[in-house]
Amino acid sequence: MSYTFFYFVYHFLFVIRQKKYFFVWVIISKRIKFSYVICNIISSFFLKKKIFKVF
Incomplete structure (x- = not known):
């Protein structure tokens, strides 16, 4: 990670206004070995x- x-x-x-799912994704990503590929x-x-320019 x-x-x-x-x-x-x-x-x-944050952009899609779903910050509460951030913590869920963190928990899930800890169990995914290919999270770097997803990134x-x-x-x-x-x-x-x-869309990256928006950040």
């Missing part, structure tokens, strides 16, 4: 959609 991963997740959920998918998705 890296700070960047939680940074992406937190801001993603890359999410980040690449934002970069392709150019």
